[in-house]
Amino acid sequence: MNPASEVVVYANPGLLAAACAARLVTKLVDLQAAKGSASLVLTGGGTGIAILEQLRHSPARDAIDWSRLDLYWGDERFVPSDDPERNEKQAREALLDHVPVDPARVHAMAPSDGEFGDDPEAAAAAYADVLAANALPEDHGPVPTFDVLLLGLGGEGHTASIFPESPAAYETERPVVAVRNCPKPPPTRVSLTFPAIRSAAEVWLVTTGEAKADAVALALSGAGEVQLPVAGARGRRRTLWLLDKAAAGKLGDVPASPRV
Ligand SMILES: O=C1O[C@H](COP(=O)(O)O)[C@@H](O)[C@H](O)[C@H]1O
Numbered sequence: 001m002n003p004a005s006e007v008v009v010y011a012n013p014g015l016l017a018a019a020c021a022a023r024l025v026t027k028l029v030d031l032q033a034a035k036g037s038a039s040l041v042l043t044g045g046g047t048g049i050a051i052l053e054q055l056r057h058s059p060a061r062d063a064i065d066w067s068r069l070d071l072y073w074g075d076e077r078f079v080p081s082d083d084p085e086r087n088e089k090q091a092r093e094a095l096l097d098h099v100p101v102d103p104a105r106v107h108a109m110a111p112s113d114g115e116f117g118d119d120p121e122a123a124a125a126a127y128a129d130v131l132a133a134n135a136l137p138e139d140h141g142p143v144p145t146f147d148v149l150l151l152g153l154g155g156e157g158h159t160a161s162i163f164p165e166s167p168a169a170y171e172t173e174r175p176v177v178a179v180r181n182c183p184k185p186p187p188t189r190v191s192l193t194f195p196a197i198r199s200a201a202e203v204w205l206v207t208t209g210e211a212k213a214d215a216v217a218l219a220l221s222g223a224g225e226v227q228l229p230v231a232g233a234r235g236r237r238r239t240l241w242l243l244d245k246a247a248a249g250k251l252g253d254v255p256a257s258p259r260v
Pocket of ligand 1: 074
C-alpha cells in the first residue's frame, strides 16, 4: 500500500518555489552522499520552471554535484527544439544552462525536428528505450526508480501530459506514450504514463493558484485517475503535495500540514 499523501501549504507562489528549490538541494545532496548519484524528473509548467529559476539563484545549488545527477522529463510538448513552448528549452534557460550538468545524463525527450522527425510515437518509443537503458536490475522493470519526480497539474486535472479520459489515462503497460489532440496547446506531446510515474520513489506535486484548487481538492479526496489523472500520481515511498494557499483553498483544514 502506498503511504498517504503529505500536503505542505505555503503563503504564496514565490515562497513555494524557493522552499521547493531548498528541498531539492537537501534531497539531492543527501542522495548523492548516500549512494553516489541521484535522479530527478523535471516538469514543465509555470510552477515547475519557477522552482528551477529559484534553484539557479540559490547559492546552495553548488552543494549539488551536478555531474552525478540524471535528469529526465515527465512530459514534453512535441514541438521543434527551439520552440519556446518546449519544456526542455524552458528548463535549460531557467537552470540547466547555468550549472555543470553532464550532457550525457540529461535525458530529454525528442523534439519534432529531431532524429525521429514529426513522429511522436517514435519519440515516445525511443524515450522508453532510454528509460530501459538506465534501469538497474534492482529496479525490477524497464524504468529507473527515479529518486524524485516533479509534476505539475492543470485545472482540469491533467498531470504530465495525461489528460482526463484520454488514451494515456488508460495506459497500464507502456511507460511512455505519444499524446495527440490535447485540450491544452500544443496538441501533440510525449508523456510518461502512470506505470512510469509510480516507479518513482518520491512524487512531488507542485502547483499554485486558485485555478488548480478544485483539481487539488478532488485528487486528495479520492477522485478516479481516468477522470482526474493527477489523482493517480503517487510515489512508491512518498507523495508530497507542495501548494500555495490559493491552490490549497478548497482543501479545508489539512491536518498536520506545516503552513509557512
Ligand atoms: O502543459 C503542461 O502543463 C502542466 C501544468 O502547467 P502550469 O503552467 O499550469 O502549472 C505541466 O505540469 C506539464 O508538464 C506541462 O507540459
